[in-house]
Amino acid sequence: MATAATSCPTGHPAYSQTLPREARSAAVARRLVRTALALWGMDSLTEDATLVITELVANAVDHSRLPSIRVTVSRPTPNGIRLGVVDRSRTVPTLRTDPEDDQxxxxxxxxxxxxxxxxxxxxxxxxxxxxxxxxxxxA
Incomplete structure (x- = not known):
């Protein structure tokens, strides 16, 4: 089954996209990030930013409740970007700090x-x- 998603600017400059809460949405989120960074001439951030959005989407897929999530890519400063994933869970993610954890x-x-x-x-x-x-x- 094909998944339809729409992308629209949400301010200047920002982009967002509502996606199904499923693992394959990470690929769409990465495309959105790559597109925004290319348009803004910030290609040097692409590798790290696509990995980060993949992890944020994966967390939302694993822990959210409703069938959709919203991915945002904005540029709050001339040299910075903000990636976000909005979901309907109020559970705050926590950073694991145990290096011996075998999970x-x-x-x-x-x-x-x-x-x-x-x-x-x-x-x-x-x-x-x-x-x-x-x-x-x-530089």
Missing amino acids: LRGRGLILVNTLTNSWGTELYRWGKQVWAELHVED
């Missing part, structure tokens, strides 16, 4: 923490947004 999953936020300048969670009455910011390093 097969659950290390996504360690990657997010390592690859970003900052990340966090905004709680809403009906859910949350987990966001991460990356900046282009000054």
Whole structure:
């Protein structure tokens, strides 16, 4: 079954897309991030940003309640981007810090923490947004 999703600007400059809460939505989210970064001339962030959005989408797929999530890509500063995933769960993600943990999953936020300048969670009455910011390093 094909999944339809629409993309629209949500401000200047920002993009968002509502996606089904399923693992294959990570590929669509990565495309949205790559497109925005190419348009903004911030290609140097592409590798890290696509990995980060993949992890944020995976967390929402695993822990949210409703059938859709919303992915956002914005540019709050001239040299920075903010990636976000909005879902209908109010459970705040936690960073695992035990290096001896033998869990097969659950290390996504360690990657997010390592690859970003900052990340966090905004709680809403009906859910949350987990966001991460990356900046282009000054040359």
